[in-house]
Amino acid sequence: MxxxxxxxxxxxxxxxxxxxxxxxxxxxxxxxxxxxxxxxxxxxxxxxxxxxxxxxxxxxLDTDRFVDNMEPLLDDDDVRAAVAARVSTAVTEALDVEALIAEAIDAVQTRGAPDVLSRLAGPLASGVDSFIDKQVHTVVYSDQFTELWRQANRTAHAALVAILTGEQGRALAVQGQNLVLDLGPVVERVKDRMVDAGFDLAERIPAVSVTFTLATSDAFPKLxxxxxxxxxxxxxxxxxxxxxxxxxxxxxxxxxxxxxxxxxxxxxxxxxxxxxxxxxxxxxxxxxxxxxxxxxxxxxxxxxxxxxxxxxxxxxxxxxxxxxxxxxxLGPGRAATGTRSLARGARDALARVLTRAGLTFGPVGGAVQRFRRPVEFLAVIVGLLWIVLWRHPGVSGVVTVAIVVAVFVAFVEVVARVGRGAPEAAPE
Incomplete structure (x- = not known):
């Protein structure tokens, strides 16, 4: 107009x-x-x-979490086999088995033993190598190694922090692009076991540093x-x-x-x-x-x-x-509105059942009805804090928290409906 x-x-x-x-x-x-x-x-x-x-x-940079990170390696057979091979090689090299056998044969031959004895050098060295491998595997696949591994990693973590802050550690070190762990304590334990088994020559093994590469990256110097x-x-x-x-x-x-x-x-x-x-x-x-x-x-x-x-x-x-x-x-789409309508109908039906059963929640129902939105918002905030403060919630933890919050919000909605009087069912 x-x-x-x-x-x-x-x-x-x-x-x-x-x-x-x-x-x-x-x-x-x-x-x-x-x-x-x-x-x-x-x-x-x-x-x-x-x-x-x-x-x-x-x-x-957190010691406990670093040790937890390395814990699964104890149950990995490939890792234990690699460590056993590395320690066996270190012990064999430290003893110089072939030189020891040759020295022993020369000593016996000077006392009149036949020259043919020198032909036994190969089998004797092989036998010593097998003995060393057996002792190493006994240590590596024992509870002693479990404790040694944990202690090595805990000690190594302090060294890692020192490395990252500019100080070079002893148990853990950066060698070029390699992050290496010192397995010297494992060699010492193998040495003690060999001596206890009667192989006194193992006492000749000096204190050695045996490195085991944990990771390789050109980023280590930049860290x-x-x-x-x-x-x-x-x-x-x-x-x-x-x-x-x-x-x-x-x-x-x-x-x-x-x-x-x-x-x-x-x-x-x-x-x-x-x-x-x-x-x-x-x-x-x-x-x-x-x-x-x-x-x-x-x-x-x-x-x-x-x-x-x-x-x-x-x-x-x-x-x-x-x-x-x-x-x-929460959107305006047809599927979303239909889903909300179904959920609303289910909550109304449950509220009617509770009302007819005489469960009105007293003054709590009225309070929830007045403050249901703040209560629901607080539930969501608590759920988020729960996830944040949970050390490692994982996918299952997040889903669990989401379900708990959703069920609580649905319960609040039902109590609010009971508090204001459940709506009557539509006539058929």
Whole structure:
């Protein structure tokens, strides 16, 4: 009616202003989405970097977690076999078995033994080698070795920290591009066992340093520089990732959709990290080809060193997908609204059953009805804190927490319905 009272010029001006307003509104909305997507992508990238950095801080610079990381290697037969082979070689070289046999035969021949005795040098040396192998395997596959391995790794961790902070350790050291562990204590234990078994010549074995390569990388020399920033980055990167996620969601014209995009990007980053670890294993073993005695043992070491990083990537990916599912369920789509309608009907039906049974929850039901939204929000926050404070929740832990929170929220909804009076069923 108001438009009818306008003359032609005024009506044209009004249409022009309406078109200009529509265009400016569209441009502004598009710019906001572009900015939001950029922030959300950066947040996902920082989340990936934060996952790696926190892993490095918690698993490499923390003694207990480092020892836990290396614990699975005790149950790996390939690792034990590689250690046994390395220690046997060290003991044999330290004794110089062939020289000892030759010395013994010469001593006997000077006392009149026949020259044919020298033909026994080979079988005698083989017998000594077999005896050494047996004693080494007895130690390596015993509970004594388990304790030696744990102590070696615990001692080595202090040396690792010293290396990363610029000091060279003794139990663990960087030799070129190799991170090596000193197995000298294992050799000492084998020496003691051989002496106890009556092989007194083992007393000649000097204190030796026997290195066992744990990992090889050209990054080791650069780690000392990076360590100075590690502690700060372990705190700064997660905070920055969350800040960018919050900024991206706030900038998005539709915040629910912005959060959905943000967590999907984060899940994608975690899956990318997961894939990189799988590919990195193949690259790592290919780089070691021909330089290690047991590729299977090297693979086991890689798996042990990266297992918590892989678990962290999997955990964050599943958590992001759960949040994405929640965002979708809260959306306007037909499937989402249908799902919410079914859930609402189920809660109403349960509330009617409880009301008819006389279970009204008293004043608690009324309080829950008034404050159900804050209570549900608090439940979500507690669930997130539960996951954060859980040392290694894993995928199963995240799913368990999500189920517990969902069940609690559903229970709050039912109690709130009972508190305000359950709705009557629709007549058939």
């Amino acid at each position: 108001a438009d009818a009272a306008l003359n032609r010029a005024e009506r044209e001006e009004l249409e022009r202003l309406r078109a200009q307003a529509a265009r400016s509104g569209g441009v502004g909305r598009g710019a906001r989405w572009t900015g939001a997507v950029v922030l959300l992508v950066l947040s996902a990238v920082l989340a990936l970097l934060a996952t790696v950095t926190v892993f490095a801080r918690n698993e490499i 000392q520089v990076a360590t100075a920033l590690l502690n700060a980055a372990a705190w700064a990167l997660p905070i920055a990732a969350l800040a960018l996620l919050a900024a991206g969601v706030a900038l998005a014209p539709v915040r629910r959709r912005g959060l959905l995009l943000g967590v999907v990007f984060t899940a994608g980053a975690m899956f990318a990290l997961w894939g990189a670890l799988v590919i990195g294993r193949s690259v790592y073993l290919a780089a070691l080809s021909g330089s290690v005695q047991s590729p299977d043992a090297a693979g086991a070491v890689y798996d042990a060193l990266t297992r918590y990083l892989l678990a962290g990537a999997q955990t964050l990916a599943v958590l992001a997908l759960i949040v994405a599912l929640a965002c979708w369920l």
